[in-house]
Amino acid sequence: MDVQLDQQAEQERIARAYRGWHGSAALARHAWHRPDVVRQQAMRARVLSRMLVSTVGTDLTHVRVVDVGCGTGAFLRQLIDWGATPANLTGTEFQQDRLDIAAARTAPGVGWHCGALSLLPAGNSDLVAAQTVFSSYLDPGMRAQLAADMWRLLKPGGWCMVFDFRYNNPKNPQVRRVTREELDRFWPGERQQYQTLLLVPPVGRALAGLPALVTEILASVAPPLRSQFIYMCRKKP
Numbered sequence: 286m287d288v289q290l291d292q293q294a295e296q297e298r299i300a301r302a303y304r305g306w307h308g309s310a311a312l313a314r315h316a317w318h319r320p321d322v323v324r325q326q327a328m329r330a331r332v333l334s335r336m337l338v339s340t341v342g343t344d345l346t347h348v349r350v351v352d353v354g355c356g357t358g359a360f361l362r363q364l365i366d367w368g369a370t371p372a373n374l375t376g377t378e379f380q381q382d383r384l385d386i387a388a389a390r391t392a393p394g395v396g397w398h399c400g401a402l403s404l405l406p407a408g409n410s411d412l413v414a415a416q417t418v419f420s421s422y423l424d425p426g427m428r429a430q431l432a433a434d435m436w437r438l439l440k441p442g443g444w445c446m447v448f449d450f451r452y453n454n455p456k457n458p459q460v461r462r463v464t465r466e467e468l469d470r471f472w473p474g475e476r477q478q479y480q481t482l483l484l485v486p487p488v489g490r491a492l493a494g495l496p497a498l499v500t501e502i503l504a505s506v507a508p509p510l511r512s513q514f515i516y517m518c519r520k521k522p
Contacts, residue, residue, distance in 0.1 A: 295427050314490070321493040324500055325483050329448075330363070332482045332515055337367075340444045340478065340517050341412055345369040348411045351438055352376045353402065353431070354418035358387030361395055371395045375410075377402060402434035410438045416448040419468075420460045428463075432471035442522040445472055448515050451481065465516060474518035481511035 315322060341348050345368045352360050355376030365371055371394030378384045384397045398405060413435045422428045435445050449463040465479050483489070484504050492500050504511060 295422060295424060314486075319493065321486075321489045324493075324497055325489065328482055328501075328504070332480050333363075333448075334367070336446075336478055336480060336515055336517055337412075340519070347373065349373045349409060349440075350375070350412045350414065351402075351405065351410045351435075353413065353415040353435060354378060354421075355387060356383055356416075358391045358395070360414060360416060361387070362391055365392055365395075375405070377405070402431075402438065405438055407437045408440050411440060411443045412446060413438050413443070414446040414448070417450065417460075419447060419463045420450045423459075423461050428467070429471060432468070436472055436520065439520045441520055443520050445474075445518045445520070446515065447517075449513065451512055451514055452485070463514075465514070468516050468518065472518040472520075475521040476519040478517045479514060481508055481514045483513045484510050485512040 317323075317326075337345075345364060348364075348369060350361070350364060350369065350373065352358075352375070355361060355378055358376055361369075361374050361376050364374060371392045374394075375396040375398060376384065376387055376391075377398045377400075378387075379399065381399050384399055388395070388397055415431065415435060419428055419431065422431060432445075439445060447463065447468060450460065451462055451464075453462045454460060469477065482504070484492070484500060488503070488510055489500065492503070
């Protein structure tokens with residue numbers, strides 16, 4: 286019971302932080318039309334597409350996916366654009382209002398689940414993704430439980446995927462960085478892939494008015510300036 290209470294308290298903390306962030310002026314820095322945001326999305330799509338091709342393959346028609354903490358469904362819509370079948374996709378959240386927005390914006394057929402991953406069927410997914418979810422959990426035990434729940438959902442030969450932050454944000458104590466070593470401990474996988482990407486936000490915003498080639502070159506030659514990563518780990522067949 287204590288563990289359940291701790292989990293509930295952590296989820297409530299995350300929900301409060303999310304509501305506060307979305308009600309603040311900081312949200313404007315992430316508007317979809319800002320040049321730095323547009324470049325980040327393009328770079329992220331390029332890296333993600335390459336990693337998916339080398340893991341789940343080029344044909345997403347039959348790939349079954351669970352997106353943990355799916356927010357308003359952007360990742361699932363990207364997969365549909367790339368050929369995934371909506372009925373093979375599931376988005377999970379602890380906040381029903383976000384799922385309502387996701388369902389309204391996304392093709393019919395996608396499954397939506399509000400609540401714990403423990404209620405989803407085990408060994409049924411080819412890809413289980415969590416994007417800026419681990420960093421929202423400050424407690425190491427909660428992170429380990431999330432990783433175990435994701436691993437349980439995977440078929441043998443399936444892949445876990447994490448997109449998250451490499452560095453702590455001194456202005457936001459509600460999140461904490463995620464390391465590759467931490468993820469390697471969580472998942473005793475057969476194969477791992479790891480790719481850093483995206484310039485740290487202050488640098489990206491400062492260079493937003495320059496040609497895109499400038500930011501591309503800087504991101505290529507200065508890996509320490511990349512603020513985020515995509516990590517994938519395969520469950521043994």
